[in-house]
Amino acid sequence: MKGNDAGTKRSGKYSARLLISALATVGALLLVALMCFWGCFLYKKFGKTDSQSLAVDVGGGASVVMFHADFHYSSKDVIKKLETLNDEHIIGSGGFGTVYKLAMDDGNVFALKRIVKTNEGLDRFFERELEILGSIKHRYLVNLRGYCNSPSSKLLIYDYLPGGSLDDALHEFGIAEKAEQLDWDARLNILMGAAKGLAYLHHDCSPRIIHRDIKSSNILLDGNLEARVSDFGLAKLLEDEESHITTIVAGTFGYLAPEYMQSGRATERTDVFSFGVLMLEVLSGKRPTDSSFIEKGLNIVGWLNFLVAENRQREIVDPHCEGMREESLDTLLAIAIQCVSSNPEDRPTMHRVVQVLESEVMTPCPSDFYDSSSD
Template identity: 40%
Template sequence: MMMKVKLLGIDAKTFTFGYAELKTATEDFSPDNKLGEGGFGPVYKGTLNDGRVIAVKRLSVTSHQGKNQFITEIATISAVQHRNPVKLHGCCIEGDNRLLVYEFLENKSLDQALFGNRTLNLNWSTRFDICLGVARGLAYLHEESRLRIVHRDVKASNILLDSYLILKISDFGLAKLYDDKMTHISTRVAGTIGYLAPEYAMRGHLTKKADVFAFGVVALEIVSGRPNADSSLEEEEIYLLEWAWKLHENNREVDLVDSTLSEFNEEEVKRLLGVSLLCTQASPTSRPSMSRAVAMLSGDIEVGIVTSRPGYLTDWKYDDVTNVTTMSGGATIGTDSSYYNSLSASTSMVGDVGNPPGNASKPMLGEIIKEGR
């Protein structure tokens, strides 16, 4: 059976699976098939009758991801056609059961590869290609897709790797659609601490430049092989962005490179670091578009010059957030919302509210129409 999801007047079709079929495929959601536990529920490996290996994301009853976000994820991924967003095979909506069926990615998430057991050989060339792939994927979502999409939760645990180490951007449950004519969307903050752009974290002003900021943080993590915050390090190195700026100001960019890399391209390191520092500027207007970031990474245009570190690094300090906390406006800092289980210390903020007049967000949710085929 096909299901039509109507979103902003655009029809996207996706295949619907029966609950019994997915239950069989995952061996009754056996713990042995569990791939991870995200903030919205567990993910299981499964095998369909036709032999296809799948990843089944099962929305838990107590999940923060409501029906709106569930449908948004279906509609968004069904509507985009690009090699880098993860492929959605279909979904299941039966009674209280809501499940998403994705392609299975053998090498799981980037954060596990970078910060986990490191069984994958992520050499410099592979890392640079991953950065370029993420940039191209985001450029497509922002500028080329028929729906203009802000992902809102770009982070290492939402970047998946297939058997050839080709990356796939996942977890579109928090994605927002926007109109190029809008200055920004005013919304309650949702995303992950450590990757949030300051104007979004502090004022709830969301634009595609929030994804640009998050990309800059992810790129630094890929270069350094460490998460954006690590309290086990020396004080000056705890926060990755601060450490990167210090090295940049002292012409020591190569010191940021993961010590496990025996070889790397110094020119590419400096180029990637320069792009990352541009992407994480305090003002969204000072950050490049993702298409421009792609051009800089590819060497098609020169990397812009960054002169001084952003005010959010020089004007105030902040402490690590460890447990569930409620911020002003009601945004909740909770568990990670990744597709596969995240090993990152970062926490996620989930929640979304209506928008004030004048900056009204286009709706995430349209309507579901089931069609028998």
């Protein structure tokens, strides 16, 4: 009997340990399942980032301001559309923010640029500057239609350009598509439009506007490949309202004038330098910091100077550009060389650039650009 009792006790202890082990395993599995469920719940409720959904950015306190009478949508309609935007609507991004495609119910399409606020105290400054930018309307500028003022960001509403950016056209198109769409005349028209847009900012706006970031990705194209300058005024918009001269260099490496990189002071002449780089990019089809330049310790301006020194400047033309006319190339190179001069005083104004493009490139005649003084 005692032996049987001892065996029974050992068997009972073994069964108890087995039961405890099984319960512990089941408990652990239930805990893991619960944690997974809770994690999924939290992600669905809170896990979406601002880029995945803008709904949180246009919540309570949001308001819409519209600048043009033909932008006839109510604040309610605009905010309702803004709340539906997500990653699928992103069409671009850059130093100033993410850009979304905003399609209204009537079929009209706009571009929405989201700028995250960094200083709540600058709201009035933002609004003053946006009022100025919203009053500017020009054929060769991307017009600001309005903005949504939300608690955490500014949402700027622009015209939508279906042709994308000049950067994409020059560097993302296939060779066949590039040869077909970006022939010589198309490139001249693009440069003409960009020059007129920048000249308007420099000479016809009050107050005058220095762009600070002229580059191919800030030149947008409509369905007919007509160019419009975008992102003008945004560099100043994001400065401290107490600052009169920026000490932080805005802009993009490869396009910046040497004196701007040294002093941080932007002027019309620093924009002209950037436009000269843009001209070389359009003519050559190469980025300002193309790897073929970097390997030789150069950029696109250094490459031009090298070719000019060896009287080989015509080699700058993109081999995939069809219909090149040598008489207009000489004048274009003359303009570009002066625009990228290391001495700001030797650079022409954008008004002068437009004059020469109109009179001697679009309507060719003997060039006296080298002999003319920059005004």
